[in-house]
Amino acid sequence: MSELTSLTLTEARDELKKKTFTAAELSAAHLAAIEKARALNAFVLETPDRAIDMAKASDARIAAGKAGPLEGIPLAIKDMFCTAGVRSTACSHILDNFVPTYESTVTSQLWRDGAVLLGKTNCDEFAMGSSNETSHFGPVHSPWRRKGSNTPLTPGGSSGGSAAAVAAQLCLGATGTDTGGSIRQPAAFTGTVGMKPTYGRCSRWGIVAFASSLDQAGPFARRVRDAAILLRSMAGPDAKDTTCVDRAVPDYEAAVGKSVKGLRIGIPKEYRLDGMPAEIEKIWEQGRGWLKAAGAELIEVSLPHTKYALPAYYIVAPAEASSNLARYDGVRYGLRVPGRDIIDMYEKTRSDGFGAEVRRRVMIGTYVLSAGYYDAYYLRAQKVRTLIKKDFEDCFNAGVHAMLTPATPSAAFGLGEKGGADPVEMYLNDVFTVTVNMAGLPGIAVPAGLDAQGLPLGLQLIGRPFDEETLFSLAAVIEQAAGQFRPQPWW
Amino acid sequence: MSVDANTVRRIAHLARIAVAENEIEHLKGELNAMLAFVEQLSSVKVEGVEPMTSVTPMTMKKRVDAVTDGGIAGDIVKNAPMSEENFFLVPKVVE
Numbered sequence: 001m002s003e004l005t006s007l008t009l010t011e012a013r014d015e016l017k018k019k020t021f022t023a024a025e026l027s028a029a030h031l032a033a034i035e036k037a038r039a040l041n042a043f044v045l046e047t048p049d050r051a052i053d054m055a056k057a058s059d060a061r062i063a064a065g066k067a068g069p070l071e072g073i074p075l076a077i078k079d080m081f082c083t084a085g086v087r088s089t090a091c092s093h094i095l096d097n098f099v100p101t102y103e104s105t106v107t108s109q110l111w112r113d114g115a116v117l118l119g120k121t122n123c124d125e126f127a128m129g130s131s132n133e134t135s136h137f138g139p140v141h142s143p144w145r146r147k148g149s150n151t152p153l154t155p156g157g158s159s160g161g162s163a164a165a166v167a168a169q170l171c172l173g174a175t176g177t178d179t180g181g182s183i184r185q186p187a188a189f190t191g192t193v194g195m196k197p198t199y200g201r202c203s204r205w206g207i208v209a210f211a212s213s214l215d216q217a218g219p220f221a222r223r224v225r226d227a228a229i230l231l232r233s234m235a236g237p238d239a240k241d242t243t244c245v246d247r248a249v250p251d252y253e254a255a256v257g258k259s260v261k262g263l264r265i266g267i268p269k270e271y272r273l274d275g276m277p278a279e280i281e282k283i284w285e286q287g288r289g290w291l292k293a294a295g296a297e298l299i300e301v302s303l304p305h306t307k308y309a310l311p312a313y314y315i316v317a318p319a320e321a322s323s324n325l326a327r328y329d330g331v332r333y334g335l336r337v338p339g340r341d342i343i344d345m346y347e348k349t350r351s352d353g354f355g356a357e358v359r360r361r362v363m364i365g366t367y368v369l370s371a372g373y374y375d376a377y378y379l380r381a382q383k384v385r386t387l388i389k390k391d392f393e394d395c396f397n398a399g400v401h402a403m404l405t406p407a408t409p410s411a412a413f414g415l416g417e418k419g420g421a422d423p424v425e426m427y428l429n430d431v432f433t434v435t436v437n438m439a440g441l442p443g444i445a446v447p448a449g450l451d452a453q454g455l456p457l458g459l460q461l462i463g464r465p466f467d468e469e470t471l472f473s474l475a476a477v478i479e480q481a482a483g484q485f486r487p488q489p490w491w
Numbered sequence: 492m493s494v495d496a497n498t499v500r501r502i503a504h505l506a507r508i509a510v511a512e513n514e515i516e517h518l519k520g521e522l523n524a525m526l527a528f529v530e531q532l533s534s535v536k537v538e539g540v541e542p543m544t545s546v547t548p549m550t551m552k553k554r555v556d557a558v559t560d561g562g563i564a565g566d567i568v569k570n571a572p573m574s575e576e577n578f579f580l581v582p583k584v585v586e
Binding site: 097098099100101102198199200213214239242243245246305307308311312314315322326329330331332333334335336338339341342343344345346347348350351354359360362363364365366367370373376377379380381382383384385386387389422423424427438439440465 | 492494498499502503504505506507508509510518521522524525526528529530531532533535537540541542543544545546547549551552554563566567568569570571572573579581582583584
């Protein structure tokens with residue numbers, strides 16, 4: 001039944017409706033694939049019993065003519081999402097025994113629409129990382145390898161497990177969270193489609209908080225249409241998150257295949273970096289050609305504050321993280337390490353419970369918010385953020401509908417290759433994606449080709465606030481022109 | 492700006508993270524690398540720019556000030572490292 005795992009989400013949905021196979025068969029095929037792919041370390045928890053129960057319930061609903069839009073579709077869920085009765089750790093030691101008694105809004109909407117939970121996927125600890133190497137459960141190994149090489153590569157991060165699981169055909173789709181590029185960078189590294197919606201499009205309720213003004217949930221899938229179908233279920237108003245907008249969710253799938261003729265696409269000149277690999281420039285040029293051939297109009301635009309987005313991010317995100325992660329104190333949930341008094345208990349618990357990257361970011365965040373430094377760092381970064389957003393607004397007000405950029409400054413790198421001596425080396429991976437979070441905009445990464453070593457490269461499209469539909473239309477054009485890229489199984 | 496060893500100890504304490512003496516030098520290097528990286532922001536002209544408070548312009552949703560939840564004390568202490576009769580247990584803080 002291995003062919004069931006190579007279906008697209010759309011095909012599986014349509015075949016389930018026709019009763020070509022059952023939801024139980026579809027989930028069983030994916031569970032078998034997951035079991036065979038443990039070398040990837042994509043899952044930190046497999047939930048086969050729950051998957052089979054949920055799939056059988058889907059079959060009953062299909063038989064009764066009550067199928068939801070995602071009925072019987074097996075999905076993988078990033079371990080940042082709280083799932084009721086299913087261990088949810090954010091891939092941190094401090095939460096490694098945490099079993100939520102509640103369900104995140106996004107996942108509850110997926111289950112409401114009939115989806116099936118296959119398991120929880122690996123990620124960087126508290127989503128802080130770009131290579132999945134900060135996970136308490138160890139790194140994910142990308143399903144991709146360089147031609148003729150056995151060097152283990154990163155699938156990207158932080159949503160590395162979700163991206164790897166989708167690329168390796170262990171699920172039909174997956175959820176991710178994106179604070180600075182954590183959906184789009186791993187999507188680009190694994191040849192999958194990853195969408196970060198506009199800030200406020202998906203509820204953050206029940207998602208482990210990293211940086212609350214930047215975090216957004218979004219889907220991973222192998223096809224643009226599949227991602228559009230998933231986002232429709234994930235998005236929508238939620239009374240439990242005051243930053244989640246009260247705005248109806250459009251039928252994103254209807255945007256896939258829509259003409260892009262006459263759309264004005266901005267090409268930001270600041271995204272042409274010194275020392276950028278020629279292959280990235282080439283794929284970007286190809287992307288421009290594809291959109292032009294489809295009738296879009298290309299316009300060079302300027303986003304002058306682009307280079308300040310990453311440094312401003314490394315003030316805003318750690319500051320918010322230091323505040324959000326204050327809750328892990330060994331009292332109400334999670335790890336507790338005893339101490340001689342309560343302060344000593346807090347300090348030992350947090351020292352043992354947090355990994356090196358999380359400790360570093362909490363400390364930087366604490367410093368930039370501390371008395372005497374707040375204005376120089378945090379307040380200044382928030383002003384820079386206003387300028388970054390204004391750059392985009394100026395372009396959109398001048399009639400630009402969306403922008404096309406590379407998704408990452410390089411293809412996937414090897415595990416252990418980056419950030420060993422200087423943490424900033426790793427941070428530079430998010431240089432093209434982080435601006436989008438700082439401005440709260442929607443962004444999608446779509447596979448565009450392979451480099452000379454046979455590794456996938458992605459393009460990013462950036463849209464106007466709440467105009468995910470235009471991104472799906474444009475991404476579908478690129479997908480159509482670029483074709484499909486799947487890794488050769490080595491696991 | 493950069494931090495010295497004493498500042499690292501002070502930040503660690505403010506962040507309630509125990510740091511061993513032999514980790515201080517290493518942490519100092521990493522924190523200073525991050526601070527050097529963000530230093531370039533000082534060259535941006537920000538006079539008269541409002542700091543961002545909300546990335547998506549919207550009025551914050553409000554709801555009726557009424558109890559919407561409750562009676563789940565058992566759920567709330569379910570993941571507590573130590574609890575007794577639905578209370579969290581902590582080391583003695585008042586003599």
